[in-house]
Amino acid sequence: MIISRTPMRVSFAGGGSDLSVYYQQTPGIVLSTAIDRYIYITVNKMFDDKIRVSYSTTEIVDCVDDLKHNIIREALKIVGISHGVEVVYMGDIPIGNAGIGLGSSSSLAVGVLNALYAFKGMHVSAERLAREACQIEIEILGHPIGKQDQYIAAYGGINTIQFNQDESVFVDPVIFTRQTKAALQGKLMMFFTGLVRISSDILAEQKGNIRDNKTFLDKMVGLARVMRESLVANEFDRVGEILHAGWMCKRNLASTISCTSIDEDYQRAMDAGAIGGKILGAGGGGFLLFYCDEEKQASVRQALSHLKETPFNFEPQGSKIIHLSD
Missing domain, CATH: 3.30.230.10 (Ribosomal Protein S5; domain 2)
Known part of the structure; x- marks a missing residue:
């Protein structure tokens, strides 16, 4: 097995x-x-x-x-x-x-x-x-x-x-360092929206809009570079700002990436103290990710109490065999 x-x-x-x-x-x-x-x-x-x-x-x-x-x-x-x-x-x-x-x-x-x-x-x-x-x-x-x-x-x-x-x-x-990684991890919160979607439908629309979207995607690539620089420099507050800037770009890539309930939940978290966030994956549902200082997390948690918080840790290893027997 x-x-x-x-x-x-x-x-x-x-x-x-x-x-x-x-x-x-x-x-x-x-x-x-x-x-x-x-x-x-x-x-x-x-x-x-x-x-x-x-x-x-x-x-x-x-x-x-x-x-x-x-x-x-x-x-x-x-x-x-x-x-x-x-x-x-x-x-x-x-x-x-x-x-x-x-x-x-x-x-x-x-x-x-x-x-x-x-x-x-x-x-x-x-x-x-x-x-x-x-x-x-x-x-x-x-x-x-x-x-x-x-x-x-x-x-x-x-x-x-x-x-x-x-x-x-x-x-x-x-x-x-391990300490730096733990500090970053402690500032991230993830919530399940309760919405699910067929990601291929959203991505198909996004691919069809590629000419119109190129300016946004170019900016998102630049944000990925800046985020790496920020992580290496331990400038974590920029991470939240970059997440927010990326989300503002991503919303333009396809008509179904966001919806009223996602927008409302995002704004609730921001009003409660989150610095930035985004919808994960293609969009339209799934999980919301937020960057938030520890002292504001209880307020964000309360603002999104109708959603399921899903804690996570970084995983240093990729796919691995964990059991092998005859």
Whole structure:
């Protein structure tokens, strides 16, 4: 039996510049962190030659092509496993077709590839896991998504990630002390809006608007660079300001990124003392992230008492095998 554990992510700045329609014109840059919310994949040998996949439902098929779960189906094909295997997945935060803004579908793709390769007795690099997860989601399945989620899930840590015109990707870790990292972590708050959305719909609109959006995306790339500089210099108050500036840009990328309830909750948090924040992921729902000094957090928590606060920590490691047995 093999079990892989793959982190979800929080994106701070530059989101949207990881779409090919942007970075094929000019390099995209995002700043993201892996967090201690995970996707778990269990892979086990079946007694017979069938393929069994369990998630919110269970599929038992004779042929890989008959699987309805498209990410697991394509991962099995890439790894070269055609029969006699059971794949089960679960998450710390329930995952399904609707997006929650933490990159869960890409964490699933990376995690299932990692577990399947381990099942075959192979160790593969984080770069390969990320690249093949992108191949599954973007090239094979045609999802209108970017590349940052796959790379942060595979590599872990806090990174700036650059996406280049030749399709190469540079992952550059942000290095700072444990004390500095803890101080930053203590100023971040995350709340679930209760809204879920189909992220591909929002991203498809965003891709269609790329010419009109380029000015905003250029600014968001600049904000990702400035945020990295601020983190390295321990200038944390700028982080909140950058989050706010990025959110003001992001709202312009597609018509459904925000809505009345999200706008109202964001303003409640700002009025209560948050310095800045943003909606995570493509938008339209999922999680709100805020940067807030510790002395103001009780006020923000009270202002958003109708939402579920979801504490998190930074995760330094990417997808890993946490159990291996015969």
